[in-house]
Amino acid sequence: MQTIKMQKAVKNDEWLNNEETPDPKVLPVLPGYHVLVRPVSIRNQTKGGIMLPDSVREDISYLTTVGKVLSIGDLAYKDKDKFPNGNWCEVGDYVSYGKHEGQKFIYKGLKLLLLFDDQIMMKVENPKDLDTTYNLSN
Numbered sequence: 514m515q516t517i518k519m520q521k522a523v524k525n526d527e528w529l530n531n532e533e534t535p536d537p538k539v540l541p542v543l544p545g546y547h548v549l550v551r552p553v554s555i556r557n558q559t560k561g562g563i564m565l566p567d568s569v570r571e572d573i574s575y576l577t578t579v580g581k582v583l584s585i586g587d588l589a590y591k592d593k594d595k596f597p598n599g600n601w602c603e604v605g606d607y608v609s610y611g612k613h614e615g616q617k618f619i620y621k622g623l624k625l626l627l628l629f630d631d632q633i634m635m636k637v638e639n640p641k642d643l644d645t646t647y648n649l650s651n
Contacts, residue, residue, distance in 0.1 A: 529552050529553070529554050529624065530551065530552070530553075530623055530624050532553070532554065534622075534623060536551060536581075536583060536623070537583075537620065537621045537623060540583055540584045540620075541584075541620060543584050543585065543586035543587070543589075543627075544586055544587065544588075545586050545587070545588045545589075546586055546588050546589050546629050546630045546631075547585075547586040547589060547627050547628065547629060547630070548582060548584075548585050548586065548589055548602070548608075548627075548628045548629070548630055548632075548633060549582070549583045549584040549585075549625060549626075549627055549628075550580035550581065550582055550583065550608065550610065550615070550625065550626045550627075550628055551580050551581045551583050551623065551624075551625055551626075552578065552579070552580040552624065552625075552626055553579055553580055553581055553607070553640050578609065578610055578611070578612050578614075579607055579608065579609050579610075579637065579640040580607070580608060580610065580626060581605070581606070581607055581608075582602050582603065582604050582605060582606045582607075582608055583604065583625070584604060585600075585602075585603070585604060585630075586630070589630040590630050595631065596630070601630070601633050601636065602633055602636050606636050607636065607637045607638070607639065607640045608633045608634070608635065608636050608637070609633075609634045609635045609636075609637060610626075610628055610632050610633055610634055611632060611634065614626075614628055614632045615627055615628040615632065
């Protein structure tokens with residue numbers, strides 16, 4: 514068996530874009546059960562406005578991987594046995610996904626992530642509302 518070296522693998526929490534960069538107007542066509550996600554950063558200050566140090570921001574990004582759904586494949590969420598309540602997310606929703614999930618690629622200069630429909634863990638109203646610093650104080 515051959516071992517693959519993963520020395521240059523990029524973690525999902527490091528796969529982020531500049532927030533000012535707009536979403537592409539034309540997106541790739543997704544066949545099958547895929548969900549196209551644009552990873553977003555969580556927060557750089559507390560709710561009270563205090564800037565978080567780099568070490569805390571790194572811990573937050575390590576604990577949380579969130580992105581905006583840009584596109585959903587034609588077969589995603591169509592399996593009625595697997596998704597009896599319908600879609601877990603829609604285009605424009607912010608979703609959380611596993612730290613090591615998905616296929617990373619760059620499209621039109623934007624870092625994107627291709628996930629399967631069942632790799633979405635939860636939908637969030639606003640990614641800035643997630644407070645993962647709770648786990649850091651325990």
